[in-house]
Amino acid sequence: MTAARDYEDMHHLVDRLSPRQVRRLRLLATQDEELAQVVEAVSPEQSSEEESVPEGLIALIGSIQGPADLAERHDDYLRERMERRFGNAE
Template sequence: MTAARDYEHLHHLVDRLSPTQVRRLRLIITEDEELSQVDQEVPEAVGGSGDEGDLLPGSFLALSGSIEAPADYAERHDDYIRERTNRERSASE
């Protein structure tokens, strides 16, 4: 159970990293003897263009628009929509 909890915790941490922090973490992983072996087993830049500066393919960015949002946006999207609707109703009254 601890391994599953650790995995989930690390998953959430990585989701909150900025692009610069992701690149730094990737560098740390590739320089570590044990972790670099695991990194070599993972396909390179899944869906990427091969440019290290591109973390997401251009087609995704065009589809999604701006991806700047709070870290929990996907989990709380109903709450955010409800808050926005309430603000718009209050402003129109």
């Protein structure tokens, strides 16, 4: 039961990370000997094309890859992004 709870906790944690934090977490995982094997198995090649897309363009056209709960929380994600960029209007 503990392993299942750990998995769920990590899943929710990753859902709350920003794209920049996810990239940092991936970097940390690739530097760990045991975790690097899992990262390689999941994504053998990191697409350099994905890295070169400007962040503003992704925001404009959307991203196919996103958090697992993107459809459920899209309003929250948009609001958070607007608040980071323009500040809280309240």
